[in-house]
Amino acid sequence: MKIREIVATPVTIPMEAPLRWSMGVETGTTRTILRVKTDEGLEGIGETYGGESTVHAIKFAAPFVIGMDPFDIRLIVNKLQSFRVSYESNVPLYVIAGIEMACWDLAGKAMGRPVASLLGGITRNQVPFAAYLFYRYEGEGGVGGEDCAEAMADRCQALVETHGFTSIKVKGGVLPPEEELRTVSLLRGKFASPYRIRFDSNAAWSVETSVRILPRMEEYEIEFVEDPTWNLEGMGLVRQDVRIPLATNMCVISFDQIAPAVRLRSVDIILADVHYWGGLSNNQKLAGVCETFQLGLGMHSDRELGVSTAAMIHLAAATPYLAYAADSHYHDQVDDVITERHRYHHGCFSLPRGPGLGVSLDEEKVEKYHRAYQERGDVNEFFDPKRPSWVPNLPIF
Secondary structure, eight states, X not given: OOEEEEEEEEEEEEEEEEEEETTEEEEEEEEEEEEEEETTSOEEEEEEEOSHHHHHHHHHHHHHHTTSOTTOHHHHHHHHHGGGGOSSSOOOHHHHHHHHXXXXXXXXXXXXXXXXXXXXXOSOSEEEBOEEEEOBOBOGGGOBOOOSHHHHHHHHHHHHHHHOOSEEEEEOSSSOHHHHHHHHHHHHHHSOTTSEEEEEOTTOSOHHHHHHHHHHHGGGOEEXXXXXXXXXXXHHHHHHHOOSOEEESSSOOSGGGHHHHHHHTOOSEEEEXXXXXXXXXXXXXXXXXXXXXXXXXXXXXXXXXXXXXXXXXXXXXXXXXXXXXXXXXXXXXXXXSBSSOOOEETTEEEOOOSSBTSOOBOHHHHHHHHHHHHHHOSOOSXXXXXXXXXXXXXOOO
């Protein structure tokens, strides 16, 4: 079996309400859906970031993998990664991840086995996810508008009742730090242990603000704080004075950043990402490195649609060291491009049944949201339409 063609289709799907974060607003998600086709008529599907620029990068990468066996996944990843050393022929890791994802799906379909089985074996069929809680601008129909601690607590109550979450993630870096601390306090008052609460300010806080606020957060039994401040040096300084574990998906997003992070004792937990790290096999490699250095391992979310969400579930199902509930924006998105949307059960997503990733594309939805992409273009999350003159300059506080 040989790879014959790679087809890339960008889509844009809106959020239920605009999600605020330290460097802008997430009004929707732009993703590129990949189809890797073979000479035997099989097709594997993948998903990755971005729109037209991603499509161009895939077109650049395609000639290097056309004619290769889709089972040779490590060879494909290594071949595409080798081009990252040249300024003229850079294949982004997230593009490699999308192609690799489709190859895993192809391999699973060809063998009649789920991807998690090919990754080493299914260790669980239910994967826990966190209630990702954002301050939101008001969306259509009056949905959203959470701009204070009380509104965030009410939003969290609704998510927990609807989806059964037992882990809660507060996205901060938006309001004054004292108000975000009050949000955490109210949440802990409503959701006592064994509910887990984590906090993420997306590097919006200075070292000084972090060491002033985070010790006060300790009394609320915080699971971990993600990227309170900027870069490895800043995180290391905060770590000296704060007992809450520190996690990151901003200052450690590649293998060459792990060694200085360990030397500086900057982080306790690294958040995996099926795209940032270059695919599922690289994420399993990350799990081994984290286990070696006694670093915790969680999983980051950046507005995945159903295909990438399925990949996250398969990766977690085959990676017992990934012990923290994963992040997901899924409950904030109005729709998807797969035939059957993922459903939360007691705060978990079930491992999809069927070979490969276990999900199929809804062709009408793909076309609908491809038209939306053509009309709207890429979603710019580094912009706040309510504050057009605002500049996202970190740290903000």
